[in-house]
Amino acid sequence: MTSNINKRKHQNEEDKTLKTFTFKLGGIHPEENKFSAGAAIERLAPGKEAYVPVSQHLGVPAKILVSKGDQVKTGQLLAQGEAFISANIHSPVTGKVKKIDQYPDQSGYKKTMVIIDVEEVDVWDDGIDPTDTVIREVPADKSMIIEKIKEMGVVGLGGATFPTHVKLMIPDGKRVETLLINGVECEPYLTADHRVMLERAEEMLIGIKILMKGLDVQRAVIGIEKNKPDAIAHLAGMVERFPGIEVAPLKVKYPQGAEKQLIKAVLNREVPSGKLPLDVGCVVSNAGTALAVYEAVQKNKPLIERVVTVTGKGVKKPCNLMVRIGTPIQALIDHAGGLPEEAGKVVSGGPMMGKALNSLEAPVTKGTSGILIMQQGETPRKEVANCIRCARCTVVCPMGLEPYLLAQQAKLEMWDEAEGDMIMDCIECGSCLFECPSGRPLLDYIRVGKSKVGHIIRTRKN
Numbered sequence: 096m097t098s099n100i101n102k103r104k105h106q107n108e109e110d111k112t113l114k115t116f117t118f119k120l121g122g123i124h125p126e127e128n129k130f131s132a133g134a135a136i137e138r139l140a141p142g143k144e145a146y147v148p149v150s151q152h153l154g155v156p157a158k159i160l161v162s163k164g165d166q167v168k169t170g171q172l173l174a175q176g177e178a179f180i181s182a183n184i185h186s187p188v189t190g191k192v193k194k195i196d197q198y199p200d201q202s203g204y205k206k207t208m209v210i211i212d213v214e215e216v217d218v219w220d221d222g223i224d225p226t227d228t229v230i231r232e233v234p235a236d237k238s239m240i241i242e243k244i245k246e247m248g249v250v251g252l253g254g255a256t257f258p259t260h261v262k263l264m265i266p267d268g269k270r271v272e273t274l275l276i277n278g279v280e281c282e283p284y285l286t287a288d289h290r291v292m293l294e295r296a297e298e299m300l301i302g303i304k305i306l307m308k309g310l311d312v313q314r315a316v317i318g319i320e321k322n323k324p325d326a327i328a329h330l331a332g333m334v335e336r337f338p339g340i341e342v343a344p345l346k347v348k349y350p351q352g353a354e355k356q357l358i359k360a361v362l363n364r365e366v367p368s369g370k371l372p373l374d375v376g377c378v379v380s381n382a383g384t385a386l387a388v389y390e391a392v393q394k395n396k397p398l399i400e401r402v403v404t405v406t407g408k409g410v411k412k413p414c415n416l417m418v419r420i421g422t423p424i425q426a427l428i429d430h431a432g433g434l435p436e437e438a439g440k441v442v443s444g445g446p447m448m449g450k451a452l453n454s455l456e457a458p459v460t461k462g463t464s465g466i467l468i469m470q471q472g473e474t475p476r477k478e479v480a481n482c483i484r485c486a487r488c489t490v491v492c493p494m495g496l497e498p499y500l501l502a503q504q505a506k507l508e509m510w511d512e513a514e515g516d517m518i519m520d521c522i523e524c525g526s527c528l529f530e531c532p533s534g535r536p537l538l539d540y541i542r543v544g545k546s547k548v549g550h551i552i553r554t555r556k557n
């Protein structure tokens with residue numbers, strides 16, 4: 096490990112910012128509460144029914160190819176992503192299509208799902224290798240890699256669920272030099288990526304190699320916060336066998352897992368307002384996504400399962416589960432010892448950016464990184480008081496915004512002013528909300544403002 100870290104330090108010795116290995120502007124240090132960090136990934140058996148949404152990704156929902164009564168195999172294509180930004184959806188189980196219906200997803204809104212009566216034994220679709228045998232030789236054909244990732248429905252597993260094959264299609268005139276792998280997992284409580292980096296390191300590194308081939312880059316850097324020393328040591332030892340891949344240990348600071356903050360921390364490059372990582376020569380992908388890429392390309396295995404952390408202060412058995420897509424969240428909670436008596440709310444994701452669930456029957460999707468059960472009173476919204484102009488929200492904002500001002504502009508519907516003050520740059524990290532002593536609902540207002548200003552900008556362009 097030491098040699099790898101020293102190598103990076105040497106490479107970056109002319110850049111003082113890089114030596115700190117973190118982003119500079121704003122950020123906070125919430126309690127980490129990584130209770131499930133030591134829990135090895137367990138496989139959760141599918142339930143009696145699977146609820147498979149046809150939209151689990153950013154972009155256009157996939158077009159359904161099956162009908163009620165159809166028999167489906169595990170990994171069979173259920174719905175095809177036909178638009179440029181869309182993704183294929185595959186059956187996570189073997190069974191019979193019970194119905195295609197509207198059913199509440201994690202947002203609480205009804206969405207189109209394929210509901211399957213599950214049979215106990217998996218019959219895998221033709222060509223899929225579900226074994227643990229590691230296939231090390233990486234294909235050389237860039238377009239075949241991109242096509243296979245598309246075919247297997249791989250999307251970003253860090254939460255954004257952007258289709259991975261689209262990320263690899265670099266527009267003419269743009270150039271990528273570095274692939275950045277996000278192993279930060281800066282949200283408190285969550286440990287799914289941590290376990291992947293420890294337990295599936297070789298496959299993940301092969302997945303990174305495949306992504307490097309797909310992007311035609313010679314360098315990849317895995318950013319990992321120092322609260323995961325075992326993952327840093329493990330991967331730093333292994334990358335000796337993977338030329339071009341480095342490990343960058345990072346200071347612990349939220350929201351370092353956000354793309355722009357990670358790029359600043361690792362590469363010391365600033366992505367300008369309204370621009371993409373691509374504009375500063377890099378593409379960012381998540382550690383879990385690299386594993387999904389490995390399975391897609393080397394094993395012909397579609398994205399039908401993922402690692403989900405189930406955790407919380409009152410949870411009997413905090414765990415990391417390999418779960419089939421479409422499994423009701425209740426089944427995960429049952430496995431972790433059931434809902435604690437003092438349970439307050441259940442959140443999909445982490446406490447900072449996760450969304451409260453209103454039904455535990457909603458299914459796991461490709462973007463479900465964790466299920467967090469918060470105790471009653473664990474996150475009491477402070478009583479809202481007047482803004483005391485302390486500027487703490489501004490100090491912690493990693494995007495250099497003035498959250499108190501943006502919230503006020505949104506409240507007063509001052510859309511031009513909010514646009515001018517860069518409301519669209521807000522990454523909704525919640526740091527301002529976390530820090531505000533007056534309990535101002537800053538992010539609630541800012542989200543409304545972003546939605547309105549975004550609509551105005553889109554209308555202006557059309």
Ligand code: SF4
Nearest residue numbers: 492521522524525527
């Ligand atoms: S939620 Fe938005 S405004 Fe608040 S700190 Fe994060 S980026 Fe800044």
Ligand code: SF4
Nearest residue numbers: 482483485486488531
């Ligand atoms: S942190 Fe809260 S009280 Fe302080 S300036 Fe911001 S909104 Fe006002």
